[in-house]
Amino acid sequence: MKKKITLKQIARELDVSISTVSKALSGSKEISEDTTQKIQAFAKLYNYKPNNIALSLKNRKTKTIGILIPEIVHHFFSTVIRGIEKVANRRGYNVIVGLSNESFTKEIINMELLANGSIDGFILSISKETLLKQDYHHFNATISQGIPIVMFDRVVNEVACDKVIVDDFNGALKAVNKLIENGCKNIALLTTMDYVSVGRLRTQGYLKALENHKIFANSDLILKIDDSLNVENHIEILETEIHNFLKINPTIDGIFAVNELYAVTAMKVARKLGYKIPDDIQVIGFTDGVLSKHATPSLTTVSQHGEKIGEQSANLLIDRLEANDIENDKYFIEDDSKADYIKMVIETEIIERESTK
Amino acid sequence: MKKKITLKQIARELDVSISTVSKALSGSKEISEDTTQKIQAFAKLYNYKPNNIALSLKNRKTKTIGILIPEIVHHFFSTVIRGIEKVANRRGYNVIVGLSNESFTKEIINMELLANGSIDGFILSISKETLLKQDYHHFNATISQGIPIVMFDRVVNEVACDKVIVDDFNGALKAVNKLIENGCKNIALLTTMDYVSVGRLRTQGYLKALENHKIFANSDLILKIDDSLNVENHIEILETEIHNFLKINPTIDGIFAVNELYAVTAMKVARKLGYKIPDDIQVIGFTDGVLSKHATPSLTTVSQHGEKIGEQSANLLIDRLEANDIENDKYFIEDDSKADYIKMVIETEIIERESTK
DNA sequence: TTTCAACACGAAAACGTTTTCGCAAATAAT
DNA sequence: ATTATTTGCGAAAACGTTTTCGTGTTGAAA
Known part of the structure; x- marks a missing residue:
């Protein structure tokens, strides 16, 4: 069993410091041609890949999107997931899926679980029970924690976030x-x-x-x-x-x-x-x-056009995530209350088949 | 925007050390009744929840299962996911979904992405292209890294891992x-x-x-x-x-x-x-x-019985993950080569409807 | 009074990264 | 020959936890 190799192990093996290894692998100009070569070769040999969790902790972002839907055995929802996954992948994100099963409680539990650092943002469609109860505090709580949400299909005016809906x-x-x-x-x-x-x-x-x-x-x-x-x-x-x-x-x-x-x-x-x-x-x-x-x-x-809905949702979310990055870099955190959210309407299309003349 | 509160902030606010806060929240006997009360109250007030990423890093396990399937807009696969999610949730795990789209390359990329610390184990069904190529090195590489795999439905003898198949x-x-x-x-x-x-x-x-x-x-x-x-x-x-x-x-x-x-x-x-x-x-x-x-x-x-397949797969994987835990605790790491893997066969059932007499 | 537990807490290490800063040696400029 | 600058690297902090090991204070036993 070959456990994954870490920077520390490479450093020890090559008798340099961890910082040197890290810099060499990222191609920093600080490190000499020689050592860089040596380190990169060694890393390749042992198939070094940086540990994602450590990166997430350091960067305080996970590059992961949480999808929360009422039901997965459902053609519409799975096409949406496919759309999300497609652009998420392209833009370097993973997706983690939670199912609410149309239950208010499961929706909350799932959100709280994922909101504790596991994901950078949510794409979700509201459960029926939640719509009946009209209790949306968990969405607003999540947003005010700085975790953006994009809602699709089943959306609600009471929550200030980006939305993608069918016309x-x-x-x-x-x-x-x-x-x-x-x-x-x-x-x-x-x-x-x-x-x-x-x-x-x-x-x-x-x-x-x-x-x-x-x-x-x-x-x-x-x-x-x-x-x-x-x-x-x-x-x-x-x-x-x-x-x-x-x-x-x-x-x-x-x-x-x-x-x-x-x-x-x-x-x-x-x-x-x-x-x-x-x-x-x-x-x-x-x-x-x-x-x-x-x-x-x-x-x-x-x-x-479920797939399109998924794609647009993912783009909206990732755009906002990366915009937030820039704002944070500028140490200029805008008052979110007046952030203008987008409601994107996806046009429908009639597919003519045999059941009409 | 109220960012999530951390142990450090609680410690600073209450003028105690981080260790004290951590211990108080876990109900350690080391800490006095008084301080424990104070800290717990404060934590509840600010809705403290430990950061998952930090925990994952510390424990070297993520409590997350990676699902890798060829296609999600597919009734069988989505029922399997539903089954996986069900038991994963019950047993305290999350699921992160990757789609191979029947492509060999995407399968590999997805696996490598997730294997870098993001997940504890895989549940997957092999892509058609991979089956055609008969190239299974990425599965074996993952397993020899200490990441267990459970294959379902489309499985292959060349990989030593637990399997769940339809009869x-x-x-x-x-x-x-x-x-x-x-x-x-x-x-x-x-x-x-x-x-x-x-x-x-x-x-x-x-x-x-x-x-x-x-x-x-x-x-x-x-x-x-x-x-x-x-x-x-x-x-x-x-x-x-x-x-x-x-x-x-x-x-x-x-x-x-x-x-x-x-x-x-x-x-x-x-x-x-x-x-x-x-x-x-x-x-x-x-x-x-x-x-x-x-x-x-x-x-x-x-x-x-796709859902059942999912449930069994998840149980097999989690069982193995938690068995590994115990072995590691014992500082007694068994030679995996002679680990006996289970091939579980799910019986089919004929559902009679109108197309037969 | 001295000695010893028990008690209540803090310091520090560890998980695996990246990055800032500092510092010595080597080279260049004066 | 002296000072200034570059070059190449390491130490340490930080992300947020948990946990081990001290350590100072208190009260009781000697």
Whole structure:
């Protein structure tokens, strides 16, 4: 077992001081050609690599980003992680992932754990429970400790930080517009309980599209589904809810769903009821995941560009981290209270597939 | 901006030494009741939490696990991560995620980056490129540095470490058995090029099942699909390949696919060709992901229990890490070469849905 | 009164770096 | 020959902990 070699060991072996080794390895002009050569050769031979932890302690920065998301087995979130990882890697950062599991407490614990020196900044999406409780003190506490946060997708005005969001309103608007233009007269909305702002915005987009076309918004055509904790098993309930909904409202000829699961389930149910898609009913979903791509018929969706969201979030965070560096170097620490934070909106895009005409 | 408080600051403020503060906070009997109270109160007030990096440096362990996977936007891998995170959290560890993107070089870079003190051990699944190259020196180098590795799913005999694998052989065997018992006479196999051992094992299970039932294995019924780099766009190619395959072999009445994408695509194509599922053709896929669950008809699959794989991997790794601790404490470092490594096999389970009778 | 524990605390080392400063020797300028 | 400057290197501090080993004070035992 060859443990990693340290500066001290090299120094001892070559009979020079630690400082000399350090300088030689960084190519300092202070050290003579000769010794530099000798030390570098030795270091290469023993595959010396500086210890990251020691560097982190010395520099008081870890070059690590903490990602905190509600759930990882989820297409959208994993694409976001991929985006974050991509730019983080490129810019010399690592990512450490925490899962809140939609729980307020786990969110707090995870943050406190990582905020104790393990990471330089956070990229996160708020858990449902936190949104329900509307308790955001842990975010503000973290920020006031000097640890910047970037929130994505599920964000909240009460916290002053950079944000990257999907243009949920316009995404929904565009989707419903398309349904209308495609000739749909009675467009249903399949949505969740709207304490998650995201759902609320999509509903607003739906309503606005109808209004723009002078279509009366019939509240009977809006089905709100309770997406409580045990989502996994609720698939049958989901199906029967949609089934009954379609039975009661036989005039529906277009469906806009706020996620792809609702959309494909609606297609499934509709087909069982004898509807042809897209001939009798056209369907558009939000979120462009595997399901949409491989459903039969494949689903027209509003793509959220998760990877792009991740990239932008990472860039925003790292930009701020490195800006802070400069400020600190200048011994000029600006009053953060008037720092202007960026809210970046990522445009959606409609991916047309077989579920619309 | 309230930066985190340190022992030194508390010491200065309360006019005691750093050692006293440290001891008081850990409840040492050395310190008087009075001072202990005073110090603890002060620490609580200022929300003191020890700096993780400093602790890591001192203890020479980070309580962090490095996960290295080929791809994160992938149902199986994200369930594994979820499993790892779950037990890691419970046992006091964090996880830091690296993506190899199926690239040999990125795998190496990521490992070297994290091996410099950032993590105590690795849990990883080998990238395709590495498997092709059959170059495993970086794994062995890491291990001989004293950093344990646990490999899952895509493992390799050439590296001496703990492994957690799916019982691919028996999973395939059971699946094909079921097709046979359900009356299928001409069972096709949809597989990939088999440099990934996983695919090879599934093929062997398929062949064994046929053999057990004295069915002649017709090589015409095996379709090997080239799953090269640009998988995303290959969906049309996949469809046409399967289309032609089914046209040429009209007797096929059962399909076993080594992943769910091939399975649902096969269903899609078959239905376009006028087959009824499961009446004319029954289909079973490997990997129980979202697609299987929500396809129409829903797909019977061999579940790999990704979360369980993650949990077991994490337990194996942490067990070994903490066993090493004890050995080191004893100043008795065993010769690792004769350490016996565990290969844990996770049994598969068939989830029956609508694509089989 | 002297001796000895017990008590309460501080100094210092260690983990592995980087960096500032100081200092001797060698070279250059006067 | 004397002073000034460069060159090449080492000592030490610092990052924030924990822990070992002193050490001075107190109260009790001799």
